[in-house]
Amino acid sequence: MSGWWLVALVAWPALMAAPIVACGRWPNLRETLSVITGLVLLAGVILQIGPLVDGGRPDILLFSILPGLDLHFALEPLGLIFALVAAGLWPLTTIYAAGYMRGNREPDQTRFFVCFALAISAAIGMAMAGNLVTLFVFYEMMTLVTYPLVTHHGDAESREGGRTYIGLLMTTSIGFFLPAIVITWLISGTTDFTAGGILAGTGIGSVGAMGLYALFIYGIGKAAVMPVHRWLPAAMVAPTPVSALLHAVAVVKAGVFAVLKITVYVFGLDFAYQTSATAPFLWLASFTIIAASAVAIYCDNLKKRLAYSTIGQLSYIVLGSAMASKLGAVSGSLHIVTHAFGKITLFFCAGAIYTACHRKYVSELNGLGRAMPLTFTAFTIAALSLIGLPPMAGAWSKWYLMSGSAGVEEYALLGVLALSSLLNIVYLLDIPARAFFLPGDAETPKGIAEAPAACVIPLCITAAGCIALFFLAHPIIDFVGTALGGPA
């Protein structure tokens, strides 16, 4: 019975897309409906926490696509955490989007909210996927339904961005991810996510495992490990709520979540560690972390800077996976949560700034702090969280990533993570510091005030979340750690 819950949760937002279309003519109704859909979804996901903590693992084979390849939903702690993040942040994003889209008088708002609902359905589908094929189905679905969001403006610039976005994501998923799944299926006879992995004992050698892992990671273009990261800055042409959804919640987290899940449940931590299948990605992810931060420093476009920051932060999670240790996996899943809260706050702020005064370059933000104190305070909090400073949630994920690095005796990674923190200070904390403490330029128009409440309230909530998670990270760690066997 409980398995049907999963199906219901995946289907719910997609089904609600129809009434949202129907209400297209009444924006208030449409947005209320969107928010209610989100809240119901969140409630549904929250109801799953109890059974999972008690050790339950809801599972349902819906039907078989091909013999042995089922549309299979199963929920385990990693998936639940991803689902909670997605479902938790979606209503906020919806509220924010309502404020933003109206504030900027964007066209085609109905299409926007429909695609939003479908995207979240895809995210929940990925979270609850019980095998690689189901994961792949929803992975591709997410790529497709977010494409109209990215190209929302429909002009030449967004067409170009959308082309890069979908081109890169589809190329990698069909060119690498799909063959990787086929290979996995052929050598192990199943694609089900299984505790301890399914590759151990299949006779695949160290080199083979390494190659397969590389196919997976580069196939999951959404994880944005260089050089398949280009889609992410390209997608910045989207309206900001989309960027928030894309770069904090659904899309990018779906990518790294898939990486994490594949590492844990397809390769299996022990197998991955013994064959060092994941080892090259310790360094490829490290390179991405540093290189993306270095690029971000030189980006004057605020959203682009945040996009490169995301690329770097995603590689933290890839790094955690590549450690192929329990601590690594735990820290990776914690970072999914903390980064989601931090980055969505930053994007909310970027959008609020744009809505309030139509500025999108960092160098134009001097002196805005007095006019928009809440926005920039939230920005500061989120920036501190991403840097990894207490008392923000990011401190714990950094702490655990470092512990994990030390745990697999790769001490150079400690240096990488530390350097990344410093670079983060330069390109993130610099922004609120400018806004609060530097005098504004002469042509600052008078009367700039905070963005509409629908924009400001969500970003305050997510910023508060960054702090609250500092104190609440503990249950997440325990929960995931226990699920992976033994205490964290």
Next chain:
Amino acid sequence: MSDWLGQAIASPALALFFAALLVAVTPRLLHGLWLVGVPAAALALLFALPEGMHGTVSMFGHELSTLRVDGLSRLWGAIFLLSAALTGLYGLNVKDRLQHVASLLYAGSAVGAVLAGDLVTLFLFWEGTAISSVFLIWARRTVRAHIVGVRYLIIQVISGLLLMVGTIIHQRATGSIAFNTLGLDSAGGWLIFLSFGIKAGFPLLHNWIQDAYPEATVYGTVVLSIFTTKLAIYALARGFAGTDLLIPIGAVMTIFPLIFALIENDLRRVLAYCLNNQLGFMVVAIGIGTPLALNGAAAHAVAHILYKGLLFMTMGAVLYRVGTVKASQLGGLYRSMPATTVFCIVGAMASSAVPLFSAFVSKSMIQGALGYEHMAVVWVVLLVAAGLGAIVPGIKVPFFAFFHRDRGYRVKEAPFNMQLAMGATALLCIAVGVFPGALYALLPYEATYNAYTLSHVINQLQLLAFAALAFVLLYAARLFPANVRGLNLDTDWAYRRALPALVERFRQSSVSLRARVMHVFSRNGSRAADWLASAFGLGGAMARTWTTGVMLLWVIVLLALYLVIYY
């Protein structure tokens, strides 16, 4: 009563955080209460706490002890809270709410770090001091302060990261996160040592102090001068007492900043250099590690916080009224700011260890400890440093600011609350010097010491008087370095000039490399695209509609091919 005292909630640090919240949300009228009253109340709370480990919190499988009260932490906590109250008084006239919030958070973090019983808690508060303090620099609201602030924060965070990494490695090696004697036996210990060393201003790692402190606000510099570096001294005393390496490090620290201070024009930077030199005394004492030496370090930290705070307060008052603290611009202020002048002289005398002033009773403990351990070389070095300390800041700061050549500034005396704060601090400087017994009673270790022996008093006076004499002669002969506008290179050159240049160079070359690669790609790419278009494009050989004859030719070719293969 004592139930809640053992809980994490009873931490004086939390009291200060709460005060910060109150300052943020209540009207200005009440700020005095929070800025002065809460630290005072927290001080009472600190002394109400029984000794031992309290506030145990279980987190991530670690048992965190957020509240450790023993002699060492109580003394440090007490002086931090006391000075928080004094600086709160000093800053009462500041309208910028943010500075108050930041300073209370900063003080709270410092107190929390001092009371931390384990390395994780220490790390959390350690980073807390870094984040909160940078706002005191940025609050100057200038472009330069912005840049300096970022630089300062990065260095502070480097220290925090080293502590974090060190703790992780230390924990893996020993299985413990307790913050006790760590030693340099392991990689973790070394990293933590380096972390403390950055904040304590070890030679070559020191320059953030002189870079950042003079760029903060009037109020901010006073607050900054108190906590971060002394927190590092506490951490060294806790974790690395008796580490021999600290003795040479400290000895170097006592001398070289003073040479820089001699030719420095910005008087707050002069004070920052001297602050660095005084840290050297404490570092040496911790390196010796005997109870007397450690008591000396603790006593000197207390004395130092008071007189250095006082000196920064007076310079702050000057900056507040005149708008500059550059020695080349100042002079003759004793006419307009007589009270400040007096306070500055008291601070200078306390700093120079004149008998009956605070440093005399503390610095001599360190000197004495060196003597008892027969460390002649270091003893001489410290003596030299003490002599030189009589000139900078002892004479240089008050003399050039308040006397020297009258620049004609006719300004108002410092605001009343500033005078009150300076007066109270000056009084404390003298009280410690006159009644050292009260301070000695608070010291953490068992060691009796008496500063006021006849020979000691005379010797000290000889040292100071002849140093002063030398100054007078040099000044009269116009040999004393003139106050000239400009700045002096220091180790910060490495990261303000060399590193950015290197990074820029690297960036340039990687940008051009990328451009070259892209060029090759795009050229070959466009060639390939041209070829593809010519082959497969609309008129291309592959996609053109072949004539029927050509099609038939292919049929024949294929048939022939099959037949050839089959035969």
Next chain:
Amino acid sequence: MSRPPVNTPRLLSERAARIPAAALLAVCLMLVGAEFAYEKHPYFGFDGFFGFYALVGFATVIVAVLLARLLRPMIGRHENHYGEADPGIAELDSEGPTDE
């Protein structure tokens, strides 16, 4: 805040300044004289020599100041050497009064 002409005489050249200077000299002489009058407690031996502390104090300052004078041309730079001065802040750009 008012600023009359800056070329007021140096403090030490005023008569008033001579008094404290002379007092200092007197104190110094007294302290040397005291060498005969108290019992020393040297830690090492060399610190018990006649006028040791006076000598150290005097020599230290002379040597350090001379050293500093040597150092200044090597490390002294223009105030805006790192180019971090605030744009539009006149205080840094104007040539203020200096000694000598």
Next chain:
Amino acid sequence: MITHFFNQMPALVVVVPMLAAPLVVLAHRQWAAWLIFVGACWAIFGMAFLLFVEAKIAGQVSYAVGGWAPPFGIQLVIDPFNALVLLLVTGVAALTSLYARASIAAEIVAERGYLVYALLLLCIAGLVGITITGDAFNLFVFLEISSLSSYALIAMGPKRRALLSAFQYLIMGTVGGTFLLIGIGLVFMMTGTLNMADLASRLPPVADTHTVQAALAFIVVGLSLKAALFPLHVWLPNAYTYAPSVVSAFISATATKVAVYAVFRFVFTVFGVDYAFGTLPLGEVLLVLSAIAMIAASLAAIFQTDVKRLLAWSSIAQMGYIVAGFALATPDGISAGLVHLLNHGLIKGALFMAVGALFWRLRGSSINDLAGMGRAMPVTSAAFVVGGLSLIGVPATAGFISKWVLLSALFEAHRYLLVAMLLLASLLSIIYVGRVIEALYFRARPDDVTEHAHGEAPLGMQLATWALIAANIAIGLHATPELGAAQRAAAGLMGGGT
């Protein structure tokens, strides 16, 4: 009575459309012609379904025409292999019949409308005949029936180039037919029989002769021409482009598929796997050609400016996929090829129908004409998008199933180069599908045409298009039955028996 009907069904499937054709000519009136057409198509579809079920239960349904027992009389055989093809042909025909009315009314001069129906019926009859006949010569006859009717159908296209294209197709088709006839003649000469099952048993003793080898070559080349296997594909783009929309849709979904079926019917059933792939290197030749087809035709598709032409080139590439699967000559490979044969029929049928609907509105099918139609005809455009995704091989569509089984088969056979080619071709398909979708949604309508170019296509067209799209998605979500059927077919072929 009912049993009698059941027994006669194999013959009826061919006979019904063949008889309906003259009936249509007699009826002459458009609506009457259409009604007869619809009735015939749905009738044979229903029968095909029943036959499929019967073949599944019985393993094989055999029918002796006129009561003459094989090998002397003509035999109709329905086994798991051709039952699937039959289902595809008749199914597409049934949907085409819904689609045809509006499309033909718009594109063909009213007086000649009935001719299209008649020719389509003949073409259907021919294709069905090819599919289910068990007699080699009979196969040739049906091939000619279907070919001749298609030449005429293509020639009826609205543009003048249609005539030239039809003529070229006619020449090539005739050459292909002649080759086939030569091949059959050679085999008959060596064995004295035309019945396929009989041939299969009599060929092995004479297999080493050059005559039989030449026969195989002639038959393969001749049928490959019909199947548009690279490099014998050149007639196809023009034919598909200039034919009336309904003809493009029907032929693209069925004709080449049936030809491929015929090739492998001969290769597997008549000549046998061991002979064609073991003794003779037919597999290697076909694999090389299919690999080239995938890449070259996909590249050509990218540069096309006309959507129908683009889809035609894509078809050539997709034929490469199908042939690659069969040419592996492993059970997995054959079933993969068969699965893609069916799926591609559904995909291309849907896409050509969608384009036909756009053509109905726009009177043009160049990419430029399509600009901005995403808003003007949202339902049709959406159908094109879903069909395009299926062509690319996005999961939850039939194209994904094809890609999955093909990849599995290629990996199993250790043909890694072909894996790479297949993936590369898929990526190229993203580009050419993407170009059309971008035009549909991201380019503005030219100002001068806005007034009349609004509104959806007629319901029948939409219904047919979406039925195929729905089939795509249904298979994408639940392909187990399809794959099961294909595997049974493959097992049958590999066993060598019919």
